[in-house]
Amino acid sequence: MATARRERYRKQTREEAKAVALAQLAESGTAGISVNAIAKAMGMTGPALYRYFASRDELLTELITDTYRDLAETLAQAVADAAPADRFRAMARALRDWAKRQPDRYLLIYGTPVPGYHAPPETAEIAAGMMRTIFEACSAVGDSVGDSVGDSVGDADGGADGGGATAHGATASHGPQPLTELEAELARHLEGVDSWVPGEQPGGELKGRALRTWTRLHGVISLDVQGQFAGMGFDPSVLFEAEIDALVRGG
Amino acid sequence: MATARRERYRKQTREEAKAVALAQLAESGTAGISVNAIAKAMGMTGPALYRYFASRDELLTELITDTYRDLAETLAQAVADAAPADRFRAMARALRDWAKRQPDRYLLIYGTPVPGYHAPPETAEIAAGMMRTIFEACSAVGDSVGDSVGDSVGDADGGADGGGATAHGATASHGPQPLTELEAELARHLEGVDSWVPGEQPGGELKGRALRTWTRLHGVISLDVQGQFAGMGFDPSVLFEAEIDALVRGG
DNA sequence: CGCGGTTGTGAGAGCTTCTAACCAAACAAT
DNA sequence: ATTGTTTGGTTAGAAGCTCTCACAACCGCG
Known part of the structure; x- marks a missing residue:
């Protein structure tokens, strides 16, 4: 030393x-x-x-990975701190609070991708960790409410092929960008999540719920953070809470 | 001549x-x-x-307004072409198809705002027109299904004050950026929409439905367009259709 | 102490937006 | 037909950016 x-x-x-x-x-x-x-x-x-x-891009990359890590930790912490029944709400609110507190950092990871920039492998790992946290929160909501309705989102339209090398082949066929190593990595992590949730089939109900949770929360948060709600005469947080309720009710 | x-x-x-x-x-x-x-x-x-x-920004502005106009027209056309019962689905699919066909243009208007750029007044007008189209499609879904559940999203938390100068005061209090003329303009247009829908109270059920429609569709579209679903082993279009179904069911 | 790797400097290439000055072509008007 | 004005284009240059290179200064180790 x-x-x-x-x-x-x-x-x-x-x-x-x-x-x-x-x-x-x-x-x-x-x-x-x-x-x-x-x-x-x-x-x-x-x-x-x-x-x-080495370059401006490397600096940006480091900023992005730091941000990913920070958000992931914040979410995991919120879930860990909350009672099992409150985990889902705690996770959702932690996400929004974090985003509203530092909008630029939220846009840094979920906004328009930087021109030449391509995400480094670490990013996928952390992102997968975040998805895990969302999964955990989603499974917690099942404990407090019961899985009610639940349309399977993963396997309707000739849908998600079974386990194994699932994501690999499927993504390559319809994905807009070519499959990189990091994406394969993410897929592996997500499969791990699938098998990690007790009694959960790959592409099953819980995965659909987590996906919907992610997209819906991101929908209101991103529009809010970008100021697209400005001048519309309503409180975004009310809309956000309504979305949480809808998700808890099993939509 | x-x-x-x-x-x-x-x-x-x-x-x-x-x-x-x-x-x-x-x-x-x-x-x-x-x-x-x-x-x-x-x-x-x-x-x-x-x-x-006059400047690069002016060029960008023109690109943005053109894009707004194009999208608004596409949506309006899709709604106009569809039978009343199919209007909602037609609008949603037209939105996604448009976005997937030209991702960069979608990100141009719904992605991270350009650094110094501030939207011109025309933008607000067209955006309001788009919201009108969404409203129209949402009211059409009421015709085919009936307004089922419906939690009012606009007026829970001390919510949307009644008519008049609604958005003006409300926005200034909680909005992240200062209220500009264009935002006030947008608010006026939205109020117009409120009163334009027959029997709809400002901040009522239909407004909440339209808002949820917007945020949910944007949620899956924006994440999809940015490639955030890459390597996750599922078909984004299936998720999108599931969200449409949930919205139709009155979530 | 001296030697070597690390850290800072100034100069400069090549890119960017954007201003200023100048020139030519097309239109309008006497 | 000859003026005059407006418009479209050029080159030159300022100020900014990222990034490379050569050179000097320092800090810690043996």
């Missing part, structure tokens, strides 16, 4: 740079993040920062 | 520039749109284009 000082200092300035970048993101959007400006704000010249980040 | 040639030519090159910009958008995202590159592709130097567009 001799030269640990160097590394500590290095990590420290990296962290500082990311903090400044986050501030720039908050006030000027993704495109407002400038390596030069960050360096200047830190009291050094532009090219110096390239000793710490 | 005399100098109409000039204007015709002018409009023509503006249109050509926008077409090239759209092509650039499709392959490089929003940030990939470059005035210089467009001009070069049209066979002239960069600054020449500034005779036609």
Whole structure:
């Protein structure tokens, strides 16, 4: 542990740079993040920062993975802290609260993808972890309410082929972008989730419920965060709560 | 009529520039749109284009309003063409088809807002028109199914104050950004919609249904278009249809 | 102490938006 | 037909960006 000082200092300035970048993101959007400006704000010249980040994209990537991790942890924490009966609501509200507290970071991961940027493998892993948390919360709602209606969303239209290499083949056929390694990774993680939920068939009811939960919550959160509700004369949080209720009722 | 040639030519090159910009958008995202590159592709130097567009932002704005108009017309057309009983499904499918056919344009209006960009007044007007179409489709679903359950989403939490200057005051209090004229305009249009639907109270059941329709459809479409479903081993269109069913059933 | 890797600097290439000055062609009017 | 004005295009240049390179300064280790 001799030269640990160097590394500590290095990590420290990296962290500082990311903090400044986050501030720039908050006030000027993704495109407002400038390596030069960050360096200047830190009291050094532009090219110096390239000793710490290979490129602007690498900095953005790190910002994104950090954000993913933060959100995933927040959600998991909310679920862990809540009583089993409240887990679903706790998860949903934690998601919205987090997004409203830092809209730019929400848009950073769920907004328009950065031009040349392609998500690194770590992202898929963390995203899968988040899906796991949502699954957990969804299965918790079953405990408190009972699985009521439940149309299977996964296997209607010649739907989700059984286990095994499911996602691999299926995705390659209809997916807009080619199947990358990270996506295969995510698929593996999701299969793990499928088999992890007791008594849950791949593509079954619970998966559909989790998917709907994800898309519906994202629907109101993303529109809200982007200000699309502005001037419409209603409280987005009321709409959000209504969606939670609908989901709990088993829609 | 005399100098109409000039204007015709002018409009023509503006249109050509926008077409090239759209092509650039499709392959490089929003940030990939470059005035210089467009001009070069049209066979002239960069600054020449500034005779036609005051700034890059103005070009983007025009792209956005065009897109809004296109989508609004597509939706309205789909609703008009369908039998009353099928109007809701037709509207929803038209929305998704349009988005899947040109993902970048969908993200252009519903993705992360462009850094410095602020929507022009026309946008609000067209957006209100789109909401009208959704309303129309939602009221049509009432004809074929009956209004079933229906929790009022607009007026729970001290909810939507009655008519008059509703949206104005309400939005200023909780909206993230300040109330601009265009937002007030949108609010007025929405109030018009409220009173336009026969027997509908402001903030009533139908408004909640339309809002939920919007957010849910956007939820699955936006995640799909951004490739967030990649590698998950299911068909997004099945999920979309399931959401349509849930909405029809009165969720 | 001295040696070596790490960190910072300034210069500069190549890109961007956008302004300024200048020139030519097309239209309008006397 | 010869003016004058408006419009479309050019090159030059400012200010910004990312990113590379060569060089100097420092910090820690032996």
